[in-house]
């Protein structure tokens with residue numbers, strides 16, 4: 329059995345009087361596609377926010393690749409190998425696709441200010457490598473080099489999602505977190521993004537994703553965790569979890585678990 333790349337131990341997040349997560353435990357196995365599902369307001373985005381340092385856990389531990397990451401902050405966690413995309417696409421209006429993707433590379437390519445001013449051989453080499461790497465990632469996500477010079481926000485919605493995923497991949501993550509990557513897409517685009525998620529996993533990158541389309545989640549994920557009112561309601565293989573009456577009741581809102 330594959331070991332875990334990420335785990336949480338009794339993570340609680342409180343916003344004032346509201347407990348968005350209550351003693352939440354779960355583990356993502358290496359090279360798995362792991363789905364996080366649950367009704368609106370269940371706490372799914374809060375899990376991603378706490379894992380990436382955007383929100384600090386009130387109590388509990390976060391372990392990534394064997395180390396505690398709870399106190400590292402956003403940049404420290406990203407540097408440890410965790411990258412994410414957001415529920416609402418976040419691209420800058422004036423940037424080209426290539427520029428948008430290069431934003432994701434800053435953790436990998438460090439240049440000293442002096443090196444940049446004098447354009448040392450090392451700085452020029454690093455810049456060349458960074459751009460080559462960006463073109464490779466553009467191909468990988470299915471945008472191709474012809475998209476590089478386009479203003480990112482003028483692309484179709486589905487392609488903007490790919491730019492976001494490409495930007496996250498530029499940091500060479502060990503684990504990629506995707507917050508509703510299929511939101512707002514037609515069924516053809518959804519199938520294509522699902523295939524891209526499989527290709528990402530085939531590169532050895534583990535994926536944790538939030539998604540509401542259960543048909544896709546059933547076929548795409550190796551493992552599902554269900555959240556309801558900030559608590560883990562179910563955890564296991566998609567067919568078991570989605571067949572669980574407590575999960576179905578939570579979605580239908582018939583029963584408060």
Ligand SMILES: Nc1ncnc2c1ncn2[C@@H]1O[C@H](COP(=O)(O)OP(=O)(O)OP(=O)(O)O)[C@@H](O)[C@H]1O
Nearest residue numbers: 343346347348366367368369370371372373374375
């Ligand atoms: N920064 C915050 N301050 C106060 N309350 C918050 C904050 N972030 C989230 N919450 C609350 O925490 C709860 C969980 O929210 P969260 O966004 O994690 O749910 P979700 O499962 O991702 O929902 P959705 O499927 O609608 O995106 C909600 O009641 C939400 O209003």
